[in-house]
Amino acid sequence: MLFFQQIYRGPLRRGRRGAPAAKRPSGCQGNVRKDRTQTGRESECVDLYLTTGRQMEKNTQALPPHSPLHFPRNNSEALPLSPSLPQPASLHSSHLHSSSSPRVSGGSHCLSLSTAPEQDDLTCLNWLHQRGNLLPLQPLPKISTLPQMFDPIPAQHLPSSPAKPPYSFSSLIFMAIEDSPEKSLPVKGIYEWIVENFPYYKEAPGGWRNSVRHNLSLSKSFQRIHRDKSQSVGKGSLWRVCPEYRPALLEVLRKTHYCHRTNRSLLNKPVLLEATDNGQNMFNETMELSDLDSLSSNPPCSFTPDHEELIPMESVGLPEVTGEDTEKDPLADSGYIELHYYQYQQYQYLVLPGDTELDLETVEILQLDAEAQEAAGSLLDLAGGNH
């Protein structure tokens, strides 16, 4: 649960997000969000992100840790998503040990990260950078210093009143559900998660709950599942994330994160939710990395209202994943590189874009300590030197 490294060579497509409406003339309590500036990060850059995560045992059991095919069975497994978890300070000095033969598409890597720079990025929602393709790295000894890893933000830096999270309700719901052990929550559970993790909503007018329900109903990204009557407690159904839309949700989160990465007030609660496989495998174990990437970067569709049916508890099928309809990212060769270290339990993962070519030299560089990795130029050179 410690860190991960992702190498993302490619673009940051600007999100196309609508912003909350300003106060309506009728007097409705709208929320004007003026901080929704699109930074866009279109120029090349190199970032080292660290984050925490939880629980990855299931993933690591599917295949031998060193197997080239051993990688999280779906996107979520390597996704730390929990805003409520403290940000481990020791991450700033984690280690990425390296080892095995370099292989981009499914190869295992042993990387060693050390001394990451202290920067806001390290306390950001780094997991948002998670891409679909995760490569298992060499198992690491568990880091048992979680308590000291917490890097609290000085009280004087905390906003007096919680700022409204930049995340859309879809994203909030997504995070809430993914953070649940069963990967499903009743509406009430979603409320509670949001309130617990985003204090803004603790004091916000109750209208947002309506918005949550509205979103659940309207968005294709979420599915209502029948509750087992025998063990039903409370009203309503359980809601889960539709696996088919998971990559799109991840993408939205990632974009949101990028747009707000400089807003410290929004980053004071690192999201570390880690989505584990819950019988909702997005990918099979033989899927190529390119498939993962295309799946992640080419969501099947947008979030439009189209709830079709109430799915039964047990019907959680695998979406058909093909790379044929995916279009190449026009900015894929922009030279943008993003490092993402990810450690899940005792394993490390290297997240790569599907078409990344990782050669020995690259791996060597990745094995450099964080200080060296800060040398963005080197990494940019790896991207083609067009920076």
Added chain:
DNA sequence: ATAACATTAAACACGT
């Protein structure tokens, strides 16, 4: 200018 997306409010039905 437009479409797509997001937010918010409100009304209504239904179940507990």
Added chain:
DNA sequence: AACGTGTTTAATGTTA
């Protein structure tokens, strides 16, 4: 009856 849940419609704002 009250409340929570789920669905739907509408108005409005933002952004690509």
